[in-house]
Amino acid sequence: MNNRVKSLLLAGVGGQGILLASDIICKVMMEKGCDVKKSEVHGMAQRGGCVTSHVRYGSKVFSPLARKGDVDMIVSFEKLEALRYLDYLKPGGLVIVNDEEIYPPSVNLGEADYPEGIFETLRARFGEQNVKVVAGPELAAKAGNRRAVNTVMLGTISRFIPEIAEADWKKVLASSLPEKIVEANLKAFDLGRAA
Amino acid sequence: MRELMSGNEAIARGAWECGATFGAGYPGTPSTEILESFAQYKGVYAEWSPNEKVGLEVAIGAAFAGARAMAVMKHVGVNVAADPLFTVSYTGTNGALVIITADDPSLHSSQNEQDNRNYAKFAKIPMLEPADSQEAKDFVKLAFELSEKFDTPVFLRTTTRVSHSKSVVRIEPQAPLEDRTDIRHLPLKYVMVPINARARRVEVEKRTQALREWAETFPGNRVEMGSAEVGIITAGMPYNYAKDAFPDYSYLKLGLVNPLPERLIRDFSAKVKKIYVVEELDPFIEEQVRAMGIEVTGKAVFPYTNEFDPGVIEKGVTGKSSAPAVTLQAIPPRPPNLCPGCPHRGLFYALNKTKAFVSGDIGCYTLSYMKPLAGMDSCICMGASIGIAHGMSKALGPKAKGKVVGVIGDSTFIHSGIPPLLNAAYNRSDAVFIIADNRTTAMTGMQDHPATGYTLQGEKAKELDFAALGKALGVDSVEVIDPLQFKNTTEVLKRELQKDGPSLIISRSPCVLLMSKKAARAKHFVTDPDKCIGCKVCLSCGCPAISWKDFEKSGMPPRPERKKQKGIAVIDAALCTGCTLCAQLCRQEAITREDG
Numbered sequence: 001m002n003n004r005v006k007s008l009l010l011a012g013v014g015g016q017g018i019l020l021a022s023d024i025i026c027k028v029m030m031e032k033g034c035d036v037k038k039s040e041v042h043g044m045a046q047r048g049g050c051v052t053s054h055v056r057y058g059s060k061v062f063s064p065l066a067r068k069g070d071v072d073m074i075v076s077f078e079k080l081e082a083l084r085y086l087d088y089l090k091p092g093g094l095v096i097v098n099d100e101e102i103y104p105p106s107v108n109l110g111e112a113d114y115p116e117g118i119f120e121t122l123r124a125r126f127g128e129q130n131v132k133v134v135a136g137p138e139l140a141a142k143a144g145n146r147r148a149v150n151t152v153m154l155g156t157i158s159r160f161i162p163e164i165a166e167a168d169w170k171k172v173l174a175s176s177l178p179e180k181i182v183e184a185n186l187k188a189f190d191l192g193r194a195a
Numbered sequence: 196m197r198e199l200m201s202g203n204e205a206i207a208r209g210a211w212e213c214g215a216t217f218g219a220g221y222p223g224t225p226s227t228e229i230l231e232s233f234a235q236y237k238g239v240y241a242e243w244s245p246n247e248k249v250g251l252e253v254a255i256g257a258a259f260a261g262a263r264a265m266a267v268m269k270h271v272g273v274n275v276a277a278d279p280l281f282t283v284s285y286t287g288t289n290g291a292l293v294i295i296t297a298d299d300p301s302l303h304s305s306q307n308e309q310d311n312r313n314y315a316k317f318a319k320i321p322m323l324e325p326a327d328s329q330e331a332k333d334f335v336k337l338a339f340e341l342s343e344k345f346d347t348p349v350f351l352r353t354t355t356r357v358s359h360s361k362s363v364v365r366i367e368p369q370a371p372l373e374d375r376t377d378i379r380h381l382p383l384k385y386v387m388v389p390i391n392a393r394a395r396r397v398e399v400e401k402r403t404q405a406l407r408e409w410a411e412t413f414p415g416n417r418v419e420m421g422s423a424e425v426g427i428i429t430a431g432m433p434y435n436y437a438k439d440a441f442p443d444y445s446y447l448k449l450g451l452v453n454p455l456p457e458r459l460i461r462d463f464s465a466k467v468k469k470i471y472v473v474e475e476l477d478p479f480i481e482e483q484v485r486a487m488g489i490e491v492t493g494k495a496v497f498p499y500t501n502e503f504d505p506g507v508i509e510k511g512v513t514g515k516s517s518a519p520a521v522t523l524q525a526i527p528p529r530p531p532n533l534c535p536g537c538p539h540r541g542l543f544y545a546l547n548k549t550k551a552f553v554s555g556d557i558g559c560y561t562l563s564y565m566k567p568l569a570g571m572d573s574c575i576c577m578g579a580s581i582g583i584a585h586g587m588s589k590a591l592g593p594k595a596k597g598k599v600v601g602v603i604g605d606s607t608f609i610h611s612g613i614p615p616l617l618n619a620a621y622n623r624s625d626a627v628f629i630i631a632d633n634r635t636t637a638m639t640g641m642q643d644h645p646a647t648g649y650t651l652q653g654e655k656a657k658e659l660d661f662a663a664l665g666k667a668l669g670v671d672s673v674e675v676i677d678p679l680q681f682k683n684t685t686e687v688l689k690r691e692l693q694k695d696g697p698s699l700i701i702s703r704s705p706c707v708l709l710m711s712k713k714a715a716r717a718k719h720f721v722t723d724p725d726k727c728i729g730c731k732v733c734l735s736c737g738c739p740a741i742s743w744k745d746f747e748k749s750g751m752p753p754r755p756e757r758k759k760q761k762g763i764a765v766i767d768a769a770l771c772t773g774c775t776l777c778a779q780l781c782r783q784e785a786i787t788r789e790d791g
Binding site for chain 1: 197303327355356359360361363434435436438440442504506509516517518519521526527528529532534565567731734737739741742743745762
C-alpha cells in the first residue's frame, strides 16, 4: 500500500463551488512539487444532485479515486452529505462539515425527514477531536460574499494540512479568482482558517 | 511547463500541439470538453455537427483533403456514427483521422454501459487507451502519427475517469504546421462500390497484420517487472487502480488495446506465476489472451459492471477488503433534478395531467420521469421518442386517440429527430410530437446548435426555424407555446391530442441557466402563510425552491381555524427564479411576487 499518498474527499451539492475548491487544493500541491490527481463527475450528475471530488497527492499518485477506508479528510459542504461517504474515512481521519442544510427532493416534499443530530452522530463515532464543524454561510457573509462558502471551507482545510504555508494557499487562491472578488475571498479564507 | 489538466483538456492540447487543425463532433458527457477546449486554440477549425454520424463524415472529408482531423463523441455516439465508421476503415484516410470515443463505465451520464473497445475489433481499427492526462496528450499525438503511417482511422478511447480527472501534464509548443491539403482523385480507394471495397478489404487485413507487428515493440505497451509471483495485464485507468492497490506486482500495461501484441503477452506471461487481467466492462483483453492458450484470471474475480477503484482490485485479488466495515445510516437520496425555474417543469407538469403515454428522449428533461412530475414513460436513445410514439400509436389504433405523445429536446431533435418526424407525417401518425425547445444543449453544459444562431467558435449562423421545418416535413398542425404559461399549455395539449393526424408543438422557453447568464433575475416569489391551506399543489411541480414546513416538526403553531392543516409551503428566495409556475398552480392565490 502506498501510505505516502494523502486523500481528501470533498462532498456536497451541485452549485456549492466544490470543483473550484478541489482545483485550488490541487494547484497548491502542484506548486509544492507534489504529484496530484483529482476526480469528479460532470453532466447528469450535476443538476442539484450529489457532487464529490476526490483529491490525492504525494510523491507519486496512481489512482485519482480513493478507496473506501483510505481517505484522510472528508470535507462536506452540506450537513447530510457527510453521512453518505463515511465509509471512505480512514480510522482516525478527520471530518470537516459545513453547517448548512440543503434539502433533497424527498425532504422538500415532506416525504422524508432531514436527519437530526448529524454533528452528534459524527462526534460520537469519530471522537470530538476528529469532527470540525464550520459555520460556512455565516463566515462567508461576514467576509462580504455569501457565495464564498467554498473559500471558508478551504481556509479550514488549510489548517489541517500543516505542511503547506498559509501564504502559499493565498497565492493560488488569489490567482484563481476574478479580481473583484479576491479580497472578500481572502477574508473568507482567513475566517475559515481561524474557525 | 507543468499544468493541471483534465484528460479532455489534454487531448485538445495534444491535438493542437501536433498540428491537428480540424475537429467535429456532437456534445456528450464525458466527451464534450474535448471539442470545446480544442475550439479555443488559434488556427483550428472546430464545429458542433448535428450528430456524430455527420461529425465523423465531416472529419473524413477533412482527412481525405489531407488535414489532421478528429471526430469526437461519447460511447453511444459511435453507434450513431457506425455506418461511416466501418467503411472508412476500408478507404483509409490520406491525411489523419482520429476518432475519440469517451466511454462511461458506471453510467454516470448515459443510458448504457457499452464497451467501445469492441468497435475497434469489429471495425478493424487500431485503438489507443490512455490512463491519465499526460498519456491522453501523448497518445492523441501518436494516434495522428499512426493514422498517417498506416493509412487508417485510429480510435482513442477514454473513460469518464480519464476524461474528467485532472492530473499533471507537461505542456509543449505547437509543432511547425505544414499544409498538406489538396484535392487528390483516388476513386479506387474512396468509391466503395463492391469491386473497389473487395480490394480494400484485403488491404485492411494487411494493415492489421502490420499493426500487430508494430504493437510488439510499441513503447506504450510497457512491461514493469516487479514480483514474479503475480503479473497484471491491464490498460487505461484500471492500470492506476491496480498500481495503487498492488505496487509490487509485475505489470504489462497496454497502450494499444487493438490489435494486441501476442509475443509480448506470451513473454510477459512466461515470467510470472499467476496472471490477472484487470479491465472494466467486457473481458475484451481476457478473452483474446485466453485464445492464445494462456491461463488468466479476470472476470471470475472482477466485476463486469461499473467502474473500478483500488478497493475493487484489492477485493478481486485477495477476496476481501482492507477497509473497516462501516454501516451507513439510511439517508434521503439526492438525485439530480430539474433546476428551479426550468421551463421543462411547466411542460411535464401539464403532460402528467393528460395521462398520455409520454415517449421521451435524452436531455435534462429526462429527469421529469421522476416523482412528483412523473411526466415521462420511456427513454431509449437520442431521437427515439418520435419513432416510438408513432409506432405505439399505430399499434394501438383507435385506443391511442389522445393518449400518445413524443417529447424531444431542441438539440436532440436536430441530432436525430428529423427523419422520424418526417416518417410520422408521411405515414400519417395520430400522435402529438413536442419539441422541448430551451434554445441550447443544456444537459452537456450549454452548447450551441443549428437553432441557436451561433457556431461552436462563436460565429453568427443561420437559425433553424422549427415551425417552418415541421410544416415542410408535412406536419400541418404546428403550434408554438410557452411552457411556463400553464393554462395555455394545458389547453393546447388537450386540443392537439384530440386532432386527427400528427401535430407538432414547439414548447419554447430558454433554459434558466442560459437566462441567468444573460439577464437580471426576476423578483422571487413568496407564500402567504395566512392564505396557504397546505394543499401541496405547488409542491407537486417538484421545484427545488419550494419545501414543506410541517407545523409540528418545525414548532410552528397550528391553525385553530383550519384544524386539518398540517403545515405550509415555503419558498427559498435564494433558489426561486420567479418563473411563476407555482403561483399559477396555487388556487388560493397564496403565492405572490416579493415586493420591493
